[in-house]
Amino acid sequence: MRVTQGMLANNSLRQISSSYGRMGNLQDQLSTGKKINRPSDDPVVAMKGMQYRTNLTEVEQYKRNLSEAYQWMENSEGGIEHATQVMQRARELLLQAKNGTNSAEDAKAIGVEIEQLKKDLQGVANTQVAGRYIFNGTKTDSAPVDASGTFNPAAADYKISVSKGVELEVNVNALEAFGGKIGGAGNNLFQTLQGIVDDINTNGKMTKGDQLLSNLDEHFDKLNAERAKLGARYNRLELIDDRIGQQEVTANRILSDNEDADIERVITDLKMQESVHRAALSVSSRIIQPTLMDFLR
Structure with missing residues (x-):
C-alpha cells in the first residue's frame, strides 16, 4: 500500500x-x-x-429523623419534669389541707392554689412543639385537654423511623402519665386534683383526704414510670445516633473512594x-x- x-x-x-x-x-x-x-x-x-449516593441519602434522612426524635423526647422530658414539680407542690398542699387546724380562709387559699396547679398541668398536657401536641399520640393536631377541661388523649404511639427497619416511640403515653384507673375508678390526674378542690370547698375540713392522697401518689408513681420509660428510649436513641454517625462516615468514605x-x-x-x-x-x-x-x- x-x-x-x-x-x-x-x-x-x-x-x-x-x-x-x-x-x-x-x-x-x-x-x-x-x-x-x-x-x-x-x-x-x-x-x-x-x-x-442512595445509601448516603438514606443515612442523612435518618439523621434528620433523629433530630426530630430528640426534639420530641427532650420536650416530653421537660414537660414531665415540670409536672413532677407541680404534683409535689399539690401533695404538700394536700397534706396541709388535711391539717384540722386550718381556718376557712386557709382552706380556701389552698383550694385556689390547687386549682391553679391543675390548670398548669393541663397546659403541660397541651404542650406544643412546632405546632404539634406532643402528649396526644398520633393526633398531633388536636389538644388532649379541650377548652372545657376534658382530658381525652389518643392512645396510639407516635413513632419515628430512626434506622432501616427501626421505628422508635418518641412520645409519652398521656393516658399512663396523666390518666389511668386510680383508686378503683377512672379518675385521671386532673379529676383527682379537682376532687381535692371540691372536698376542700365543700367541707372546709377534708373528709376524703386519705383516699385523695393515695390517688395522688398513684398518679405520681405512674408519671415517674413513664419518665423512666422515656429515659430508656432516650438512651437507645443515643446508641442509634452513634451508629448512624458511623454509617454516615463509612458511606462518605466509600463514595469518595468510588468517585474522587x-x-x-x-x-x-x-x-x-x-x-x-x-x-x-x-x-x-x-x-x-x-x-x-x-x-x-
Whole structure:
C-alpha cells in the first residue's frame, strides 16, 4: 500500500485530536476532583455511585429523623419534669389541707392554689412543639385537654423511623402519665386534683383526704414510670445516633473512594500527557510542512 502525504497528515491530526481529548479529561478531573463527569466516562463507576449516593441519602434522612426524635423526647422530658414539680407542690398542699387546724380562709387559699396547679398541668398536657401536641399520640393536631377541661388523649404511639427497619416511640403515653384507673375508678390526674378542690370547698375540713392522697401518689408513681420509660428510649436513641454517625462516615468514605480522583496522580498524568502532546505537535509540524508550493520552488 502506498502511503501518501495526505494519509500521514490525516493520521497525525487524528492522533493530535485524541491527545487533546485525553488532556481534556485529565483537566476535567483536576478541576472537579472527580474521576468521571458524565456516566459515559465510566459506566461502572457511575452505577456504583448511584447506589452509594442512595445509601448516603438514606443515612442523612435518618439523621434528620433523629433530630426530630430528640426534639420530641427532650420536650416530653421537660414537660414531665415540670409536672413532677407541680404534683409535689399539690401533695404538700394536700397534706396541709388535711391539717384540722386550718381556718376557712386557709382552706380556701389552698383550694385556689390547687386549682391553679391543675390548670398548669393541663397546659403541660397541651404542650406544643412546632405546632404539634406532643402528649396526644398520633393526633398531633388536636389538644388532649379541650377548652372545657376534658382530658381525652389518643392512645396510639407516635413513632419515628430512626434506622432501616427501626421505628422508635418518641412520645409519652398521656393516658399512663396523666390518666389511668386510680383508686378503683377512672379518675385521671386532673379529676383527682379537682376532687381535692371540691372536698376542700365543700367541707372546709377534708373528709376524703386519705383516699385523695393515695390517688395522688398513684398518679405520681405512674408519671415517674413513664419518665423512666422515656429515659430508656432516650438512651437507645443515643446508641442509634452513634451508629448512624458511623454509617454516615463509612458511606462518605466509600463514595469518595468510588468517585474522587487521586489529585497527585492526575497532575502527574497531565504533565506526562502535555509532554507527549508537545512532542506530537513537533513531529506533526514536520510531517505536514511540505506543500505544493514547496515542490514548485
